[in-house]
Amino acid sequence: MAGNSRRKGAMRKPGTKKGAVAGSGGQKSKGLEGKGPTPRATKRPGHPAQRKAVAQQKAQQRRAAAKDKPTAELVAGRNPVVECLRAMVPTTALYVQIGVDADERVTEAVRLAADRGISVLEVSKPELDRLTGGALHQGLSLQMPPFEYAHPDELLEVARESVEPALLVALDGVTDPRNLGAVIRSAAAFGADGVLLPQRRSAGITAVAWRTSAGTAAKIPVAVATNLTRTLRQYAAEGLMVVGLDADGTISVDELSLATSPLVVVVGSEGRGLSRLVREACDETVSIPMSAGVESLNASVAAGVVLAEVSRRRRAAGRT
Template identity: 80%
Template sequence: MRKPGSKKGAVVGSGGQKSKGLHGKGPTPKAEMRPGHPAQRRAAAKAKVAQQAKQRRKGAAEAPELIAGRNPVVECLRAEVPATALYVAMGIDADDRVAEAVRQAADRGISVLEVGRPELDRLTGGAMHQGLALQVPPFEYAHPDELLETATESTEPPLLVALDGVTDPRNLGAVVRSAAAFGAHGVLLPQRRSAGITAVAWRASAGTAARVPVALATNLTRTLRDWAAQGLMVVGLDADGTVTVDGLDLATGPLVVVVGSEGRGLSRLVRETCDQTVSIPMAAGVESLNASVAAGVVLAEVARRRRLAGRV
């Protein structure tokens, strides 16, 4: 009620509502959520930088790769690696490899481009190109299910190789080459914290990445468990393995060989997923082998045991 003699007109108030019917503004938001706050501006700038970096990585992954060097180029052409152009340095000292590369490129309809050596140096990032470079499109990875399907359809027991955090593309390429040499049906990589099939890996694989399917796993541990549930035994390379490579009795059955990173080896979850861990005996004073050499030793032993089992 307004007292007589007070000011005329409406007065702002609750409109007769009880106090519990009034709604407050809620708790004070965090500094990062307040428009115009310095913390909010810093968070927005940080998110923008992260997004730009992600876009740069995506663009780099989608860009074509250049394989440099006479032997790698010839090996890739022999393996019918998809290619879009062959760069040949002007005034190159041609040998049989150069002649074969140019002939194969012409037969497959690949553009042969003659460029100056400075330009070829720039294109290859200063790599040892020996006057030859092959441009290939971004690598097309398989799905882990496709890898297992290919392995199970083979007349031989499935043999797959998985890499746990191998970040050196040269090691990756060498592992792919060993996988091809010793009859593995495919190579599995984790989607994060791992090297990919780049020009360096192509070169190290000597073109075998075109013959051995390579798949990406969103979660390596989960994929290994799925494969184990479908009858494959999981064997991990570890310096403190439960058996040595000489006692790898699981070699003749369906098998996944897991190779750890160059430094820390197998991660804890992957090691716990393994049915068996295998070590490689070495001379005193030598602590370890790099990932690609260790993978080659174990795969060679698996192939040897499978050949012997086939003769029985």
């Protein structure tokens, strides 16, 4: 037979025989090359686990985006609502429970809202419970729009346009909105050009901060810095001196000769004080002399003391 013939040209060449060949596993050699370990189920396109992982990742991205985006705030309770309306807190709507017992606070809230042209909406108790997240609303709730923060560069622009030397206030780790509101009020009272907050580990402009500021949060720009230390260094490069309040300050507030210079006053938290990096960015650290036995002042009180001294020195310099 031709296949078994030993004549030249009658024998098949090696590797061309059809069917199984010894040592090949029945396939060509390239078919035996490994494809590596099997990927995890979450990495296999089309696998249910992979589709679930992608969906979870997208949901996490949406939550992160929603967290970064400012949202409206609801103030619940008769006293808080009336206090916000008296303080002229920006408001978009007043929710009143249908059939609520209308005492003097409810009457005043409705009157103040009507005088300012704020929408007064009557809603059922279940709906008001849902809107306030189950908080004790007593039949009243107030909706505040998200606060519009300035950019740190805008504070510099405002300071440059001022006749007086620049005066900015920065907060480092102040997480109590009452302290924040009080600092804003002191900053406005003593002629500061703006207030700077860090993006993290800081209170924001909430209804509590608005009320404590007595409405001055609408009169002075409040900016948010992504990185407080970097922003302070940027301000220093623009010619501003950076002074930090610290219990172990290198000088006393009585020796604050930089008060008449373009200045940034940095206020730390009551317990922790200034963070290490922020302290290193300061040109000087200032302490407030106190009686023995008193550990520290409230952050807003300390800010008020230093800002008052800065204002006094600038007035004195203006008279000479």
